[in-house]
Amino acid sequence: MxxxxxxxxxxxxxxxxxxxxxxxxxxxxxxxxxxxxxxxxxxxxxxxxxxxxxxxxxxxxxxxxxxxxxxxxxxxxxxxxxxxxxxxxxxxxxxxxxxxxxxxxxxxxxxxxxxxxxxxxxxxxxxxxxxxxxxxxxxxxxxxxxxxxxxxxxxxxxxxxxxxxxxxxxxxxxxxxxxxxxxxxxxxxxxxxxxxxxxRFGASVESRFLGRRIYLSNYSPMRHYYMTRNRIIMIRRYGFGRWFWEDAAYATKAWIKVLLCERDRGPKVRAALRGLVAGVRFRQVDTKVD
Missing domain, CATH: 3.90.550.60 (Spore Coat Polysaccharide Biosynthesis Protein SpsA; Chain A)
Structure with a gap:
């Protein structure tokens, strides 16, 4: 081929x-x-x-x-x-x-x-x-x-x-x-x-937490808005399949890093909450794009 x-x-x-x-x-x-x-x-x-x-x-x-x-x-x-x-x-x-x-x-x-x-x-x-x-x-x-x-x-x-x-x-x-x-x-x-x-995912930088080396994605509040909004949209469209549990595990680890290690935690949390509301309100239509 x-x-x-x-x-x-x-x-x-x-x-x-x-x-x-x-x-x-x-x-x-x-x-x-x-x-x-x-x-x-x-x-x-x-x-x-x-x-x-x-x-x-x-x-x-x-x-x-x-x-x-x-x-x-x-x-x-x-x-x-x-x-x-x-x-x-x-x-x-x-x-x-x-x-x-x-x-x-x-x-x-x-x-x-x-x-x-x-x-x-x-x-x-x-x-x-x-x-x-x-x-x-x-x-x-x-x-x-x-x-x-x-x-x-x-x-x-x-x-x-x-x-x-x-x-x-x-x-x-x-x-x-x-x-x-x-x-x-x-x-x-x-x-x-x-x-x-x-x-490379995000503006990843090396950091230390409890003596261990970790990498922080440092996504902006805007990215947290879209990640949360679109996660809700995916659940509404496709349900709770295997993808959701894998994604939930990844998101949990990511949010632990955000809350414990990253800066601008407040704006990121507020952006995620706005994304949650937007995802629930999102109007579903045919997604086929030519």
């Missing part, structure tokens, strides 16, 4: 650092085209970094009029990739680093027998520590209930069936939503554990 399929990569850029240049260059060695979505227009530092990115072969910069969010940003690149005739779309956050041979490994998962695969993703490693996240130390290709956006490879056939990301979510749980829609459509999500993506 790798010899015939046309693959476009989409990289979402919001005030990126110079590290994005190296990652896009690595992507250019594997993908046929790269669409870098500029989600921070009229920012001089971003313009300087993306000018270097734009000089890489096969790169197209897609400037947005404002910060349209993760969902709409990914969609802008995905629409362009599909309009240009690509068979697969491979999406990335700017804080992820692709590994050599990753595309070949992910494409191979779509040849698996059985129900069609909609999305294939790599195993995840913490960029800060160099250690694989919990549950990632496996091998082979295994079915999943959800995949994170960064590093995920989508088939054109699946996107035409389930649509793109729900742009009203803006950020957080965007990946859960499109994953669950794929499952509801009878498609598969798989993780290829033999290829690894280095990924």
């Amino acid at each position: 790798t010899g015939t399929a046309r693959v476009a990569a989409v990289v979402l850029a919001y005030r990126p650092t110079a590290s994005i240049v190296d990652n896009v260059a690595k992507l250019a060695e594997q993908a046929d085209a790269i669409y870098v979505v500029n989600n921070s227009p009229e920012d001089a530092a971003t313009d300087e970094v993306l000018a270097v990115v734009d000089a890489i072969d096969a790169v197209t910069i897609l400037d947005q009029g404002r910060n349209v969010g993760v969902a709409a940003g990914f969609n802008a690149g995905m629409r362009r990739a599909l309009a240009d005739g690509h068979d697969f779309v491979w999406i990335f956050d700017q804080d992820s680093t692709v590994a050599e041979g990753m595309l070949t490994a992910l494409l191979g998962a779509f040849d698996a027998p059985g129900r069609p695969v909609a999305i294939a993703g790599p195993a995840l490693r913490a960029e800060e520590t160099g250690h694989l996240y919990d549950g990632e130390l496996r091998s082979g290709v295994r079915d999943q209930t959800a995949l994170i956006s960064s590093g995920a490879l989508f088939s054109r056939a699946a996107l035409e069936r389930i649509g793109l990301h729900d742009e009203r979510l803006f950020i957080d749980y965007v990946d859960h939503d499109i994953s669950f829609r794929a499952l509801r459509a009878g498609l598969r999500l798989v993780k290829v554990y033999d290829t690894v993506l280095d990924h």
Whole structure:
């Protein structure tokens, strides 16, 4: 399949650092085209970094009029990739680093027998520590209930069936939503554990707590608003499945760090409470986005 399929990569850029240049260059060695979505227009530092990115072969910069969010940003690149005739779309956050041979490994998962695969993703490693996240130390290709956006490879056939990301979510749980829609459509999500993506969650910094080394995400109050709001929306849409209990365990650990170790605890708690109310009040409609 790798010899015939046309693959476009989409990289979402919001005030990126110079590290994005190296990652896009690595992507250019594997993908046929790269669409870098500029989600921070009229920012001089971003313009300087993306000018270097734009000089890489096969790169197209897609400037947005404002910060349209993760969902709409990914969609802008995905629409362009599909309009240009690509068979697969491979999406990335700017804080992820692709590994050599990753595309070949992910494409191979779509040849698996059985129900069609909609999305294939790599195993995840913490960029800060160099250690694989919990549950990632496996091998082979295994079915999943959800995949994170960064590093995920989508088939054109699946996107035409389930649509793109729900742009009203803006950020957080965007990946859960499109994953669950794929499952509801009878498609598969798989993780290829033999290829690894280095990924950083939030503005992660090292800290100490009770003599132990920990890493704090330091998400802004705005992120806590969207995380809480969208978690409630996911519960309303998809119920309390396995995803919820895994997510609840992660959220509990994260909030312990927020309450005991991070600054601006008050604004973060208030933002989360506003998100809770907004999630309950959110008007549910058809989420298929073309």
